Amino acid sequence: MPKKYHIPLKTANPRYHPIGKYATVEFREDCAGSCRACVKKKCVYGIFKDNHLHMSTMEEPEYLYTCNSCFRCVQECTRGIFSRVINPEYRTLGDEYWRPDIINRLWYQAHTGKIPVSGAGYRGPFVAAGFDSMWTDMSEIVRPTRDGIHGREYINTCFEISRRISPLKFNADLSLVTETLPILEIPIPLMFRLPDKLIINSPIVESAAKAAQTMETFLLIRPEDYSDALLPYARNLLPSITKGNVADHETLIRQSRAVELAFDKNIENTLGNVRDIKPDIVSIVRIPLNADAASRALKISALDVDTLHFCADEHGNELDAEDPRFLKDMIREVHLKLVEGSVRQKINLVFSGGIAMAEHMAKAIICGADGVIVDIPLLIALECRLCYRCQKDLSCPAKIDDTIDPEWGSQRMINLMGAWHSQLIEVMGAMGIREARRLRGEVGRSMWFEDLEKESFSPLFGKRKIAGLK
Amino acid sequence: MKTNDIHFQFPKIVQVPDRFRNPIGKYSIRRNSKCISCGLCAELCPYGVHPRYDDYSKPLRPKDYKCIGFKCKEHDFFCIDRCPEQALTLRRNPILETLGDYRWTAEMLIAHWEMAETGNLPIVDLEYNLGNSGGGFDKIRFKTPNPADYLSLGDDQMDTSILLNKRGDGRPEVINGIPCYGGGMSYGSTALPVMVARARAATLLNTLTCTGEGGYPQDLVPYADHVITQVATGLFGVREETIRFAPMVEFKYAQGAKPGLGGHLLGDKVTPEVAAIRETVVGNALFSPFPFHSVYSVEDHKKHVDWIKEINPSALVSVKVSTPTDVDMVAVGSYYAGAHVVHLDGSYGGTGAAPDIAKKNIAMPIEYAIPKVHRFLQEEGVRDQVCLIASGGIRNALDVAKAIALGADGAVIGTAELVALECVRCGHCESGRGCARGIASTDHELGHMISEEWATQRIVNMYTAWRKQWCEILRQYGMKSIRELIGRSDLLVHLDYLDEEERSNYQPAPQAELII
Numbered sequence: 001m002p003k004k005y006h007i008p009l010k011t012a013n014p015r016y017h018p019i020g021k022y023a024t025v026e027f028r029e030d031c032a033g034s035c036r037a038c039v040k041k042k043c044v045y046g047i048f049k050d051n052h053l054h055m056s057t058m059e060e061p062e063y064l065y066t067c068n069s070c071f072r073c074v075q076e077c078t079r080g081i082f083s084r085v086i087n088p089e090y091r092t093l094g095d096e097y098w099r100p101d102i103i104n105r106l107w108y109q110a111h112t113g114k115i116p117v118s119g120a121g122y123r124g125p126f127v128a129a130g131f132d133s134m135w136t137d138m139s140e141i142v143r144p145t146r147d148g149i150h151g152r153e154y155i156n157t158c159f160e161i162s163r164r165i166s167p168l169k170f171n172a173d174l175s176l177v178t179e180t181l182p183i184l185e186i187p188i189p190l191m192f193r194l195p196d197k198l199i200i201n202s203p204i205v206e207s208a209a210k211a212a213q214t215m216e217t218f219l220l221i222r223p224e225d226y227s228d229a230l231l232p233y234a235r236n237l238l239p240s241i242t243k244g245n246v247a248d249h250e251t252l253i254r255q256s257r258a259v260e261l262a263f264d265k266n267i268e269n270t271l272g273n274v275r276d277i278k279p280d281i282v283s284i285v286r287i288p289l290n291a292d293a294a295s296r297a298l299k300i301s302a303l304d305v306d307t308l309h310f311c312a313d314e315h316g317n318e319l320d321a322e323d324p325r326f327l328k329d330m331i332r333e334v335h336l337k338l339v340e341g342s343v344r345q346k347i348n349l350v351f352s353g354g355i356a357m358a359e360h361m362a363k364a365i366i367c368g369a370d371g372v373i374v375d376i377p378l379l380i381a382l383e384c385r386l387c388y389r390c391q392k393d394l395s396c397p398a399k400i401d402d403t404i405d406p407e408w409g410s411q412r413m414i415n416l417m418g419a420w421h422s423q424l425i426e427v428m429g430a431m432g433i434r435e436a437r438r439l440r441g442e443v444g445r446s447m448w449f450e451d452l453e454k455e456s457f458s459p460l461f462g463k464r465k466i467a468g469l470k
Numbered sequence: 471m472k473t474n475d476i477h478f479q480f481p482k483i484v485q486v487p488d489r490f491r492n493p494i495g496k497y498s499i500r501r502n503s504k505c506i507s508c509g510l511c512a513e514l515c516p517y518g519v520h521p522r523y524d525d526y527s528k529p530l531r532p533k534d535y536k537c538i539g540f541k542c543k544e545h546d547f548f549c550i551d552r553c554p555e556q557a558l559t560l561r562r563n564p565i566l567e568t569l570g571d572y573r574w575t576a577e578m579l580i581a582h583w584e585m586a587e588t589g590n591l592p593i594v595d596l597e598y599n600l601g602n603s604g605g606g607f608d609k610i611r612f613k614t615p616n617p618a619d620y621l622s623l624g625d626d627q628m629d630t631s632i633l634l635n636k637r638g639d640g641r642p643e644v645i646n647g648i649p650c651y652g653g654g655m656s657y658g659s660t661a662l663p664v665m666v667a668r669a670r671a672a673t674l675l676n677t678l679t680c681t682g683e684g685g686y687p688q689d690l691v692p693y694a695d696h697v698i699t700q701v702a703t704g705l706f707g708v709r710e711e712t713i714r715f716a717p718m719v720e721f722k723y724a725q726g727a728k729p730g731l732g733g734h735l736l737g738d739k740v741t742p743e744v745a746a747i748r749e750t751v752v753g754n755a756l757f758s759p760f761p762f763h764s765v766y767s768v769e770d771h772k773k774h775v776d777w778i779k780e781i782n783p784s785a786l787v788s789v790k791v792s793t794p795t796d797v798d799m800v801a802v803g804s805y806y807a808g809a810h811v812v813h814l815d816g817s818y819g820g821t822g823a824a825p826d827i828a829k830k831n832i833a834m835p836i837e838y839a840i841p842k843v844h845r846f847l848q849e850e851g852v853r854d855q856v857c858l859i860a861s862g863g864i865r866n867a868l869d870v871a872k873a874i875a876l877g878a879d880g881a882v883i884g885t886a887e888l889v890a891l892e893c894v895r896c897g898h899c900e901s902g903r904g905c906a907r908g909i910a911s912t913d914h915e916l917g918h919m920i921s922e923e924w925a926t927q928r929i930v931n932m933y934t935a936w937r938k939q940w941c942e943i944l945r946q947y948g949m950k951s952i953r954e955l956i957g958r959s960d961l962l963v964h965l966d967y968l969d970e971e972e973r974s975n976y977q978p979a980p981q982a983e984l985i986i
Binding site: 021022044045068069070071072074075076077078079080083084085086090091099100101105115116117118119120121122123124125126127132135136137138139140357358359362363423426427429430431432444447452453455456457459460461462463464465466469 | 604791820
């Protein structure tokens with residue numbers, strides 16, 4: 001039996017209490033004092049257990065982080081001295097795109113490596129902007145593509161970053177005329193890249209490199225972040241080079257299996273220079289995801305480039321636009337342009353920016369990406385709170401700028417990405433799709449808000465008078 | 471099962487107060503130390519916010535959950551203004567921001583607690599018909615009715631019953647007293663008293679409830695006429711006798727909260743009792759497979775249906791499916807295989823445990839699926855032969871009525887019944903000792919926090935209040951039976967499909983940014 005792709009998950013405890021949503025408030029002046037029925041002793045989750053310790057050392061109480069909001073203490077206290085508020089610190093997490101609940105759930109996954117599971121139904125809005133305006137499909141009873149009896153361990157999540165030649169041509173003796181290219185395959189449809197706007201130091205880079213190696217994927221890395229400590233991980237590093245510094249990084253290019261080049265007008269020359277150094281290197285071109293992205297993609301596809309990497313901003317929005325479109329629609333545009341140009345099969349597309357949850361990976365692939373590049377979640381795995389204090393040269397509340405242990409750091413990243421992988425398999429299993437590559441551009445396995453409204457509601461209510469979601 | 475008394479008597483209403491000492495209300499009243507205990511507020515308040523006893527002269531903590539809030543200001547019994555010492559303060563209870571979510575708002579939860587307590591619609595100004603989700607039911611409204619159509623009939627003359635068997639195949643024409651029945655919640659996911667109470671309430675209301683996929687506890691046998699046996703992929707507790715005494719057998723192909731995935735009971739909740747009834751090992755997580763590995767075609771499915779029909783010649787068969795793109799094809803396939811009830815479970819439905827990614831992303835919301843299937847069955851010419859039941863994100867009486875007007879015959883209710891038992895939707899049903907409020911737990915202590923009598927009456931009370939709302943809707947449109955409402959989507963409007971001017975005639979969709 002062939003070796004199965006396995007991600008080694010292991011609990012990696014947080015260094016600081018993760019910031020929880022609820023905080024219990026006590027009006028202690030109303031406390032009876034000597035009450036024998038104190039609800040604190042009866043807490044089902046035992047969150048008041050070490051309460052006295054916090055009191056004596058005047059530390060932050062632990063229960064801020066572990067309250068599960070059952071309201072038992074609020075409702076059962078004999079004097080009704082308890083109330084509850086939303087932890088003000090929780091409100092400060094992240095921003096409007098990287099919402100507190102996303103960050104909190106990412107921490108959980110980095111900690112445990114498990115899929116977030118909860119009881120009760122979905123709690124969020126009916127539909128929301130971005131990826132939240134589409135649903136993935138599922139297969140009910142009968143569908144030939146169902147994985148069914150084969151089980152989900154047979155679901156393949158590989159994707160390639162090497163280009164393909166097509167069609168194959170054969171001689172009369174059935175030998176190949178065309179030379180086949182080496183295949184560079186990654187067992188999970190994501191690669192890593194550390195966000196350059198947040199803290200980057202050598203232990204963080206090493207953690208990410210180690211995680212990339214364990215997961216058999218790549219870490220996209222700026223040449224200036226290289227150090228000798230990274231040598232053991234060289235096979236899983238993918239240097240990002242620009243036109244200007246190709247010549248400076250000859251050794252780096254030689255030791256790498258793939259290289260990323262920033263887009264410029266003379267990309268052909270830059271690519272030539274790289275190929276002169278190492279002819280069989282897999283090349284990725286990084287293109288800003290703006291209005292020109294699709295046409296540029298079509299142009300570059302004529303060159304022998306393997307993969308195109310489009311980067312949106314950190315909220316998944318189109319760059320350089322007044323009224324930016326979201327990643328979802330941008331992926332569709334680029335993908336369809338290449339389909340129209342009959343070159344989509346030849347080249348691979350990866351996207352970065354705004355990939356915040358496992359579902360974004362699945363949905364990006366449905367929209368037409370081959371894979372995604374994960375950036376900010378890697379830092380969140382290291383307990384980043386996205387407070388952006390580091391951008392103002394202030395201290396980091398989670399001390400990420402301190403020397404973290406790469407063993408711990410990499411395990412946190414592996415756990416997070418492992419949980420994403422499990423969730424991708426859940427969604428694919430539900431859809432009855434056994435290959436991540438078959439999911440690419442398969443919009444038939446998704447349902448879009450606009451289409452559902454039109455199909456189900458237009459016959460009843462007529463024409464929709466409100467454009468967009470609100 | 472009663473089959474012919476359409477105008478059956480609703481069970482008696484008994485006041486069933488909160489189990490806990492401090493019920494949560496919309497408003498909070500605080501009394502400060504200036505109070506001289508004159509007792510004026512107790513004399514004034516007709517809602518009983520200020521309790522006072524003859525033989526105890528000190529002021530007691532106000533029962534502020536009964537307070538009707540700022541609208542009381544117009545009355546001359548407004549305690550805040552009348553207090554001679556100005557010792558009372560009234561404000562919106564700040565705890566509300568930590569309660570509820572986009573779909574079940576804090577006010578909707580509190581209102582349902584009140585309905586379950588009193589059997590009446592809430593007196594306090596609570597928005598219990600609309601959630602904050604900004605789409606689907608929350609943007610659909612009933613059209614302003616023509617006052618001339620109004621029927622002046624009492625609730626006792628209105629018919630809220632639905633027919634479960636429309637096939638005319640010689641099996642019983644089961645009639646439900648209300649257009650709802652209880653959703654499947656297994657032994658293991660919920661506490662035994664809760665299951666028994668749901669079955670007792672179903673018996674009193676002349677409707678049904680469902681075992682879920684976790685076996686058929688002996689305690690349910692006295693109510694067997696009103697208990698659906700669920701056959702799901704794990705086949706836990708499915709035996710010949712449990713099929714034999716069921717009025718209806720439900721095949722669960724998929725569940726809306728986790729479509730395409732099997733059931734999941736985390737190891738912590740597999741206590742010795744649960745393990746015994748499911749014939750498994752204590753502490754081991756139980757996964758039901760997905761899908762039925764004996765069903766890969768409609769023909770296979772028909773075999774399933776025939777099997778049940780053979781074992782129990784008087785049982786109806788319900789097929790519970792989720793809502794993929796081709797839900798209409800699935801529904802019609804189920805009908806041709808011989809199902810009496812096609813039960814669609816939309817993606818925003820409840821669960822005891824499901825991956826968050828599945829709850830949010832997989833399959834379509836029920837609002838889209840109902841009209842799609844209704845229309846398709848009509849075009850096939852079989853709509854009159856099948857009972858179409860909707861569930862998954864149907865939270866209140868108005869949602870039920872909207873689902874019926876969109877094309878369903880009735881609805882299946884799960885979460886709302888638990889809310890009647892004071893569920894706060896904290897979402898921690900799945901692990902550890904289970905629900906801290908004793909609803910979804912089989913823990914040796916937590917699983918016995920609820921008494922069957924209390925829970926039965928709470929559920930009965932909630933449905934009684936709901937029925938008042940349904941009757942009022944029917945009267946407004948001059949209808950006598952809820953069956954006249956089926957498929958009347960011409961009575962509905964969707965706010966996004968109206969001109970601005972028309973839209974201003976309807977209550978806007980609540981919009982608040984929540985932290986979830």
